Amino acid sequence: MIRRYSREISIGDIKVGGNAPITVQSMLNTKTTDVEGSLQQIADLKNAGCDLIRLAVPDEKSAEAFKVIADRCGLPLIADVHYSYKLAELAVKAGAKKLRMNPGNMATDGEHIKNLVAILNDYNVPVRIGVNGGSLDKQFKGMSEDDALVASALSTADTFEKFGFSNIIVAIKASNVLTMIESNRKLAKVCDYPLHLGVTEAGTLKSGLIKSSIGIGTLLEEGIGDTIRVSLSAPVVEEVYAGKAILRALGLRNSGVEVVSCPTCARTEIDVQGLAEEVERLTAHVTKPLKISVMGCPLNGIGEGEGSDLGIAGGKEKSVLLKNGEIYKTVPSEILMQEFMALLEQFI
Amino acid sequence: MIRRYSREISIGDIKVGGNAPITVQSMLNTKTTDVEGSLQQIADLKNAGCDLIRLAVPDEKSAEAFKVIADRCGLPLIADVHYSYKLAELAVKAGAKKLRMNPGNMATDGEHIKNLVAILNDYNVPVRIGVNGGSLDKQFKGMSEDDALVASALSTADTFEKFGFSNIIVAIKASNVLTMIESNRKLAKVCDYPLHLGVTEAGTLKSGLIKSSIGIGTLLEEGIGDTIRVSLSAPVVEEVYAGKAILRALGLRNSGVEVVSCPTCARTEIDVQGLAEEVERLTAHVTKPLKISVMGCPLNGIGEGEGSDLGIAGGKEKSVLLKNGEIYKTVPSEILMQEFMALLEQFI
Numbered sequence: 018m019i020r021r022y023s024r025e026i027s028i029g030d031i032k033v034g035g036n037a038p039i040t041v042q043s044m045l046n047t048k049t050t051d052v053e054g055s056l057q058q059i060a061d062l063k064n065a066g067c068d069l070i071r072l073a074v075p076d077e078k079s080a081e082a083f084k085v086i087a088d089r090c091g092l093p094l095i096a097d098v099h100y101s102y103k104l105a106e107l108a109v110k111a112g113a114k115k116l117r118m119n120p121g122n123m124a125t126d127g128e129h130i131k132n133l134v135a136i137l138n139d140y141n142v143p144v145r146i147g148v149n150g151g152s153l154d155k156q157f158k159g160m161s162e163d164d165a166l167v168a169s170a171l172s173t174a175d176t177f178e179k180f181g182f183s184n185i186i187v188a189i190k191a192s193n194v195l196t197m198i199e200s201n202r203k204l205a206k207v208c209d210y211p212l213h214l215g216v217t218e219a220g221t222l223k224s225g226l227i228k229s230s231i232g233i234g235t236l237l238e239e240g241i242g243d244t245i246r247v248s249l250s251a252p253v254v255e256e257v258y259a260g261k262a263i264l265r266a267l268g269l270r271n272s273g274v275e276v277v278s279c280p281t282c283a284r285t286e287i288d289v290q291g292l293a294e295e296v297e298r299l300t301a302h303v304t305k306p307l308k309i310s311v312m313g314c315p316l317n318g319i320g321e322g323e324g325s326d327l328g329i330a331g332g333k334e335k336s337v338l339l340k341n342g343e344i345y346k347t348v349p350s351e352i353l354m355q356e357f358m359a360l361l362e363q364f365i
Numbered sequence: 366m367i368r369r370y371s372r373e374i375s376i377g378d379i380k381v382g383g384n385a386p387i388t389v390q391s392m393l394n395t396k397t398t399d400v401e402g403s404l405q406q407i408a409d410l411k412n413a414g415c416d417l418i419r420l421a422v423p424d425e426k427s428a429e430a431f432k433v434i435a436d437r438c439g440l441p442l443i444a445d446v447h448y449s450y451k452l453a454e455l456a457v458k459a460g461a462k463k464l465r466m467n468p469g470n471m472a473t474d475g476e477h478i479k480n481l482v483a484i485l486n487d488y489n490v491p492v493r494i495g496v497n498g499g500s501l502d503k504q505f506k507g508m509s510e511d512d513a514l515v516a517s518a519l520s521t522a523d524t525f526e527k528f529g530f531s532n533i534i535v536a537i538k539a540s541n542v543l544t545m546i547e548s549n550r551k552l553a554k555v556c557d558y559p560l561h562l563g564v565t566e567a568g569t570l571k572s573g574l575i576k577s578s579i580g581i582g583t584l585l586e587e588g589i590g591d592t593i594r595v596s597l598s599a600p601v602v603e604e605v606y607a608g609k610a611i612l613r614a615l616g617l618r619n620s621g622v623e624v625v626s627c628p629t630c631a632r633t634e635i636d637v638q639g640l641a642e643e644v645e646r647l648t649a650h651v652t653k654p655l656k657i658s659v660m661g662c663p664l665n666g667i668g669e670g671e672g673s674d675l676g677i678a679g680g681k682e683k684s685v686l687l688k689n690g691e692i693y694k695t696v697p698s699e700i701l702m703q704e705f706m707a708l709l710e711q712f713i
Contacts, residue, residue: 195616218628219625224610225628226574226575226578227574227614228614230579231583231586250627250628266576266579266580279598280394282392284421312499320499320501
C-alpha cells in the first residue's frame with residue numbers, strides 16, 4: 018500500500034504523520050482528579066504498548082490534576098477539552114502536549130481561535146480538531162453526514178490557518194462504519210493534515226473490535242491514517258491490544274507474537290483454542306516479531322507452519338513442532354507445551 | 366457500494382451470488398461421526414442465525430453419519446472433503462448440497478474432475494473450489510502468493526468448465542490478511558463466480574475478530590464477496606455472531622439490535638460497559654432492526670441518541686431515555702433499566 022502524504026506533527030517527542038510509524042492511542046476512563054488512579058492506568062496502558070494517552074479535562078480541578086499527572090508520568094499527554102476555551106488554555110499550561118477540541122461544542126469564531134493559537138504557539142502544542150457524528154456542529158446539518166463531518170473539520174482548520182497555525186491533526190469519527198470510512202476518504206483527498214482514525218461509540222468488546230477493525234482497517238489498507246484509537250466499552254488496555262493487532266494484521270507494525278490458529282473441525286485432535294490461548298499467554302512478554310501457528314491437525318498444520326517462525330501441528334498422541342517453516346521434532350502430545358516452550362526459549 | 370456481479374448458485378434452497386443476500390457460514394467442530402453432538406451444534410448455529418453449515422467428511426464412516434445428519438437436520442449442508450474423490454462422491458450421495466474441495470490436496474487432472482462432474486450434475490450440487498495459503502498446490506509455488514492462489518483456483522475452475530460444469534463458488538483464504546485481500550481483488554476481476562470470503566486460521570477470539578473483520582470487511586466494502594465465514598478458535602456460534610455483525614456494520618444485513626456504546630472517560634457517571642452488555646443480553650431475541658445507544662454522559666449521549674431508535678444517556682442520579690432520536694423521559698438512574706425495558710417492550 019502507498020501511504021497518503023501528510024505533514025509531520027510532534028506531540029512532545031512522538032511524531033504523527035509524515036513517515037512516522039502509525040501510533041496507537043487510548044483514553045483514560047479514570048476521573049482525572051483521581052491522580053493515583055490515573056497514573057496507574059497510564060502505567061498499565063504504557064505496559065500494553067500504548068503510544069499516546071488522552072485525558073479529559075472537564076473542569077479546573079481536572080486541569081490542576083492534569084499538571085500533576087503530566088509531571089509525574091513521563092509521557093506526552095493529550096488533553097480532551099469541550100465547551101470551554103478557558104479550560105483549553107489551562108490544559109495547555111498544565112503541560113498537555115496536544116489539545117483535542119471538538120468544533121461541535123466549541124465556538125469556532127475567529128476571536129476565540131486567535132487567542133488559542135497564541136497559547137498553542139507559546140507552548141508548541143498541536144491541536145486535534147476532532148469532529149464526531151454524535152456532536153456535529155449544527156450549522157452543517159443540512160448536508161449529507163459525510164460531507165457535514167468533512168466541512169465541519171475543514172472549516173475549523175481554515176480558521177486556525179487564517180491565524181498562521183497549521184500544527185493540526187484532524188479526526189472524523191462516527192459510530193456508523195460506512196460514514197466513518199467515506200468521510201475520511203473525502204477528508205484525506207483535500208488536506209495534508211495527519212489523520213487520527215476511530216469508530217466512535219463502537220460498542221462492547223466483540224462488536225467494538227469488529228466495527229473498529231473494519232473502519233480503521235479499511236482506511237489503513239488504502240494508506241489513510243496516521244494514528245488510531247480503538248474505542249471500546251471494555252478495559253482500556255483492550256483498546257491498545259486491538260490497535261496493535263490491527264496494525265500488525267496490515268503489516269504496519271512488526272513486533273510481538275502473532276498466533277495463527279485454526280478454527281478446528283472434525284479433523285481436530287487437540288484443544289486448539291486452549292493451546293492457542295496458552296501460547297498467547299506464555300509469549301505475551303516477547304517483543305521480537307514472531308509468527309507462531311497452532312493447528313489442530315497435520316492437514317493445514319504442516320503447510321501453515323511453513324509460513325511461521327514456530328509451529329505446532331497437534332495430534333492425539335504425537336504432535337509436530339515446526340521451526341523456521343520446517344519440521345523440527347515429533348513429540349508425545351502430553352509434553353507438547355514443555356517441548357514448545359523449550360524451543361521458544363532457544364529461538365528468542 | 367456497488368456489488369460485484371456474480372452468477373447465482375443454489376445450495377439447496379439457499380442462493381449465493383447474484384442479488385442474493387450475503388450469507389453467513391460456519392463449520393462444525395464436532396466429529397461428524399458424533400451424530401447427536403453434530404445435530405446439537407447445527408441447532409445452536411441455526412439459532413444463532415447461521416445460513417450455511419459445513420461438516421468435514423474425512424472418512425467413509427463420516428460420510429454415513431453425514432447422511433443421517435443431513436436427513437434429520439432439515440438444512441442444506443456442505444461437505445468438506447480432502448484428498449479423496451471417492452469421499453467426495455460418497456458425500457454428494459449422502460446428501461451434501463455443496464461440496465468443498467481443495468485443489469491443494471486433490472489431484473486436479475481431467476479424469477478425476479470429469480467423473481466428479483457427472484455426480485455433481487446428477488445431484489445438482491455445486492462445488493466450492495477452496496484454496497488456502499496453508500495447502501497451496503505445489504505447482505504454483507514459484508509465483509507470488511497472491512498470484513499463486515488465484516492461479517490455483519482458476520486452473521481448477523477451468524478444468525471443471527472444460528467438462529461443461531460452471532456451478533462453482535470460489536474461495537481464496539490465507540492467514541495473512543493482506544494476501545487474502547489482494548488475491549480476492551485479483552480473483553474478483555477475472556471471473557464471475559460467487560466468492561466465499563474468509564481469513565483462515567485467524568486465531569483466538571479477539572485477534573480472530575480483528576483479522577477477519579479487516580479482511581472480510583475491506584472486500585465487502587468494495588462490493589466483493591457473496592458468502593462469508595469468520596474462522597475463530599472459539600465456540601462456533603461466535604463465528605456466526607461475528608459474521609452477522611460484520612454484515613450489519615457495513616449495512617449489508619439489517620436485522621437485530623446494534624448497540625452503540627461509548628468507551629467511557631472521566632466524564633462518565635455510570636457503568637457503561639455493564640449497561641451496554643446488559644442491553645445486548647436483554648435484546649438478543651429481538652429480530653427487528655434496532656439501533657440502541659448506551660452513553661455514559663449527556664455530552665455525546667444526546668447527540669448519539671439522535672441517530673438511534675432508542676437511547677440511554679446515563680447520569681449519576683438522573684438518566685435520559687431517548688426514543689426515535691428525541692428525549693423521551695428523564696428517570697432516576699436506579700430504575701433506568703426497568704424504564705428502558707418498558708420502553709423497549711412498547712417499541713417492538
